[in-house]
Amino acid sequence: MKSVSLSGKIFDICNIIFLLLVAVITLYPFWHVLVGSIMPYEESIKSGFHLFPKKINFEAYQYVFSKNTIMRSLLVSLFVTIVGAVYQLLITAITAYPLIKQDLPGRTAIFLFIIFTMFFGGGLIPYYLLIKNLHMVNSLLVMIIPAALSTYNMVVLKTFFQNIPIELEESAKMDGAGYMKIFFSIILPLSIPALATIGLFIAVGQWNNWYTPMLFLNDKDLWPLAMVLRDILINNNMELTRGGSFVSEEFMLGDTIKNAVVMVSVIPIIIVYPFIQKHFVKGVMIGSIKS
Template structure:
């Protein structure tokens, strides 16, 4: 960062710093508010007012959350669906995008236009539901994974990245006797880690926060992911999912404290994953911004 030496430049830099600090504060405060609310003891929870820092810490809400089979099961379901869905969609997206960069692929333009067509036109909710029912995916975790096999937008992004890989690398491998799959697995994919990491993060966040598909197709609450359980608690104020048929003792916590704890538990896993792919993510989001 270049520092200004003039008075007007210093004032401008100071204004920018204050503005960015303000934006960071209003962005982080909602999460901080929920985090503080999840560790408030009962005597502070019943008091109205502004709680920037709790005077005492109480982790009984988290102990309660992880003691309930419903919430623990939904967390396990969310982890499985997110991991399986992200890997599955990355695989399908990659093997779809790679052939489309080959000029000698028969009908390449027609295939690409057919795929793009699906971005703008769909059959509607009722035909989609009938299709899922016909395939036998209702009340199955596969309904959250199999239909989401391909995102056309992600495919186009990955196709653009593949096109920027030097063709000389593939040609030299082909001369040495490597086939398409060998070139794809040993050259293209390792060089595409930034793009794959970026797309994988977007897919994982979408899968983790997906409550709409379970709402439509999962009648068995035992198959609900954490996002669906959280939605049912927050929107419908249904605390029976956390009580397991018994009432919560208000001597040590309130329903709002449990809700805050569930929100924190649902957010932390995604936040924890980001640092491991940050170095790839920064490069991956620049895909297509610079042409070689």
């Protein structure tokens, strides 16, 4: 067995120490919020640094899940994320697939027209007027329909489609399959790594989207969880957690409630990652190796 040199051992040790430090720096904010959400309020105000709670208290989570506003916003976020991700993936795939066909009339012009939107936009005021004229103000559709196509995701998916052997399509055509049959029966099943990766990016973006509802959703019943969380953390709007008249319980649980809401907003997306992980590594390498 080949022995490792002293310089190699030193490099390995330094590399391990560096990666451990990066892991600690990355995970500590998450751990700090988690600990802050399960410790009693009296303990949380004693010091700003808590590695482990002396007492575990789930009262903040009970308080959060008992509030209709937060639970309703959680359901809104789930609906917008699932429907929006499926819708955007389908539109992106349907747009990317024809653009790999050399015989598509005006293919280059269409592609350049789509790429143009990556660098130039109409601005916020024309965009708002467009949404208003489409009657999507105060509608959940405003978080789904306008975000139908991401140019970047389309280009990535187009590159992946180009790596699929064209012989598969040619043999399917010889068997009498049309473009729609080829697309749904061959192209999409072979593109699961790319679709899973892009779908994850879309889902995270939809889940964390607070800017769109801030502009277009005046009805608080339609607010997603990200918007409610923003209102709690930034505006400190205690009406969101007030069950009636102001009571001291809300003050005593203020910080722990905020931490609990943050955890509730983060955990659903974290749960999704293990199911996407097996496709993620292959998906992020899209276009790096040509077949």
